[in-house]
Amino acid sequence: MTSDSPEQLTLLRDTVRKSRTKEPAPITTTLPVARIAVDVSLPHLDRPFDYLVPDDLAATAQPGARVKVRFAGKDLDGFVLERLETSDHDGKLVRLRRVVSGERVLTPEIADLCRAVADRYAGVFADVTRLAVPPRHAKVEGEPLCCDQPPRPPASTSRSEWSPYPTGFLDAVERGEAPRAVWTAVPGADWPLAFAQAAAACAASGRGALLLAPDARDLERLAGACRAVLGETGFVTLSADLGPTARYRAFLSALHGRARVVIGTRAAAFAPVADLGLVAMWDDGDESYAEPRAPYPHAREVLLLRAFRQNCAALLGGYARSAEAAALVESGFAHELIADRKVIRAAAPSVHIAGESDIDLKRDPSARAARLPHRAFEIAREGLRSGPVLVQVPRAGYLPSLVCQTCRAPSRCATCGGTLRRTGGAGPASCSVCGRPAADHRCPECGDTRMRAAIVGARRTAEELGRAFPGVVVRTSGGDNVLDVVPDAPALIVSTPGAEPVAEGGYAAGLLLDTWLLLSRPDLRAAEEAVRRWFNAAALVRAGAPVILVGDPSALPLQAIVRWSPEGYALREIEERRTARLAPAAKLAELTGPPESVNDLITRLRELIPPSAGLEVLGPVDVDDETARAVVRTPRTHGATLVRSLKEAQSARTTKKNPGTVRVQVDPPSFG
Template identity: 85%
Template sequence: MPVTSEPPEQLTLLRDTVRKSRTKEPAGITSSLPVARVAVDVSLPHLDRPFDYLVPDDLAEAAQPGARVKVRFAGKDLDGFVLERLAESDHDGKLSRIRKVVSPEQVLTPEIAELCRAVADRYAGVFPDVTRLAVPPRHAKVEGEPLRCDQPPPPPLSTSRSAWSPYPSGFLDAVERSESPRAIWTAVPGADWTLAFAQAAAVCAAAGRGALLLAPDARDLKLLGDACTAVLGDGGFVTLSADLGPTARYRAFLAALRGNARVVIGTRAAAFAPVANLGLVAMWDDGDDSYAEARAPYPHAREVLLLRAFKQNCAALLGGFARSAEAAAVIESGFAGELIADRRVIRAAAPEVHITGESDRELARDPAARAARLPHRAFEIAREGLLSGPVLVQNPRAGYLPSLVCQTCRAPSRCATCAGTLRLMGRTGPASCSICGRPAADHRCPECGDPRMRAAVVGARRTAEELGRAFPGIVVRTSGSEHMLDRVSDKPALIVATPGSEPVADGGYTAALLLDGWLMLARPDLRAPEEAVRRWLNAAALVRPAPAGGTVILVGDPSALPLQAIVRWSPEGWATREVEERRTARLAPAAKLAELTGPSAAVTDLIERLRPLLQPEAGLEVLGPVDIDDETVRAVVRTPRAAGTQLVRALKEAQAARTTKKNPGSVRIQVDPPSFG
């Protein structure tokens, strides 16, 4: 029987029917605010602006401002945030649709979006780079967790202001009235700053507003958390830190976003925390380098908080035992006032501070007092202090013998493979390279051929070993990056710590030995004196007051001005002097600086594009470029502070022009770098 085939027209009709049945009709466009303005995740300067997209009817409810979405951009599906919904677009061309709402959770609030824009403009960066810092990556499982509304209500907030009794009451009174005071707080030596922060947050929360408190590192954050628990209760605050891990961090972020607590504490990762009805931002020890972000556009948490205070009209508090040059410049500008105790109160709370070799009598008794690493007087002070409590020994270098030199000619001992510095990790074993780790058992000095080496500087572990032999029977403990102590008891002990890792002692230290002052000041950084003063004041503030026998001895040159600032206990005077010297040298914060790093041709091209964008009165000055390695150079451009906004805007325009033309080479722009030298 012959096989008959279908007519061609019937086959075509059948295929069209199948194709139509498989194709889903696109949803219509919503009639209510059909345009969404979206910040697309594209880190190109010339595309740093929002783009308009149409909102499908089935996504209209979820695509609200702050929600994460997927959109089509340059032929790819990219992430983005909805910034706002509009009735119409000012774009003349055809608009694409939003492809998908990744999450209806409105994680980018309007206040934080405005802050991200301000930070991007302040640092010549792009909006998407800042939102990556502000909004942690999404975890769908955490978003699905129910709100913890079944928690018992927090206890009534404490109204105590005991930690603030040495200072004028005007700042907290203004916070209580929901006003927006701004202050640079210089704490009295020995002050419990964590309790002061917690009490200030309680005053703000009692007034019905939120508070954001920042600590420099995880150890200080734990101490702040303990104080907040005592004042605010377990449910009275949220801790937000990158150390929590991705899931816990996102959970804490959502808790702050959903208003589970009025108070948020954290490290620099919390600077953008979405605190509802923000009334106070506070930061402890703003000079700590941990507040400087290592990712583009490299914002400093201090500047983020000050921008929040301005944009959101809230109170701001920068506190510390020391005062940074930037904080002094903020006072000078009139943006903030000074919050400091009476001079008599400071003298009564400060320890007695001495510098080795500062008197003729001491030099007559110990002629090597100024040159010795541990002069006789330092041993005497340590011995006397150990009779009644712990003694702190600050050593600026970690390790055992972190740097070696030739025994004969004092030439630096370096690795034959990579030219890294040779070091000793302990009493036994050969020297090894600090970079590649290779042992150097057969090392000979390339200058004189001597195989013997000696220490250039002594690390904290070697110092602890030497002190253990000098004070037999006394417990010696070390605190550093590898093992950091949070707190020690009031029993006699020697605590050897690197700068920044000094534990708090119950009742305070009886004495402190601040070693190798020359090494702190010899760092190849123009900020070295400021950083040394900050480290010394932070350590000395842990010592008991002079009336209670507290003594600090600084091992260094008595004529050095940074050491004299510690003797007088005058952090505010030192900071003012720093600002004046930087104004003369045209350095930040008295001038606006930007560091440009990249291939030589790219840096040169960026500078040439920058010049015509600035007015002659801007006073542009270019320093460099200088070689960093075979492929990379660094240049610094600067203007007077008054022309700083113009400089940053021009830098971004020049960078955008390069990316538009797809010029080869990438240039990293860092505005107001935290260190320079």
């Protein structure tokens, strides 16, 4: 047996190595450059990058497709934005690694919208695309999908819910025009049906519609109305509550045009609707529309950007009116869609404030101080004769906050300092933070061991009403137990704000308790939010039926409900914000992070923004030992300069790898 020579072994190794090494595919000759949006959240890298397209990927690496690219030594995700003949990059281009999916999930319109949203909120394109395009599910992409063109609804679809308002808006939508309106619905209006009818008018012109509702309950009502007007296959529901797989399936259905109408919650604001003709949103002041992830866009602003950039109609509806919606009317961007005053008065309930007249005070001297004055009991008793009665309580729970019986000092846990509370009628108080019982609690101010309620929750209120009205059904709605609909039968429905169920035929009466609690929240939007909650609750009460607010009769927010003037209160709110230089009258940005990082960002802003822009810095103030917060603002006319400078300052910090991350939120929905 003879052994191979060293030369033969070397030749053998080279032959094996060559057989294992696959020759790379040549670069395609047709549009060989792909411009990629790489999934990188660093502000200084917020731009597309060019890559070469191998011939074997040329067919699938189309605009909108998901790809993998080599970036900074790592394999990262990205989207193809466009294919080009040449690149303006002077250096050597790298190849695409692979095409993850041939589905073109990022359409040109949505890519343009993502760029606009990122610029509007001083954010990064990659962060916005994570909000716009749901994660991929390969199994869903392999499912058969009906892509037939949906039929147009008949142009003669009923417009019954729009009869109290001027008809010009829907007529313009059906003609293919792009009107913009702020709609103040009359009390008791069936807004889901009105939205479905507006979508049908848009679909009749051959265009698509996008309708948003604030939460899952309202979305279910909207789906029911769309089912009745458009049919089972006439719309697609897109919501984060569907779950990842179902959401991606609904997303692909919308992308492929299975239906002309898409409905959803905040997650649907970026839905890829073909030939978009109408965007509509109900109750735009609801806090659920504010995105909690960077760059923190508000769904209202996303829809308005879509309306402007895609030249489609826009509709903001609600029983109340936000300051932002009122500003749109004031600026001329949108017109007002409101019923005649006589129609509103005929549809509205009869609203009163406890203790507002001398007659009330003579009958009940404690009417302004009592939590449940005598008149409220009379209204509830009378209403129970003909149907359900709504009782709105601002706080959930039993007794969520306790104070000393003698000196009224807040009762706090001796271990962690948390607020003491009661979760039921029996047992000792416990800490709301650590949960420890406080059986031996003693007030550190006066030494008293007795405690009383500072705030009464919905469960305790239901218990008290059950004793006051023996034999009457008492139901609660709030927290993990939210009711959707209640029958037209005598019952007391105790609800927290936003959890009020719809009553069949409307409520026979309404009690809005502890109004001071909503107004005293440490937030500059507290009054506006309270008014929105009260209008939404009172609108569920039958026309002419009594509604009583328990609070200060001189408070302007309560007076707005009595006069049923949401538009008037919104205008007053704008004037106050203009005086205080708050949004939407001014451009604001909240900066939160380590104190030295916040100060560094502010210093850079001062260098970038000219004095003529009127930059004003409030703070920084310490949030805790490691975090500070500051607010920067300019007049609205210089808002673009502020946002652009924030982006440049953040880019400079990340380029130099400065320590500490600063959270930037433009026009925060809550500001306290």
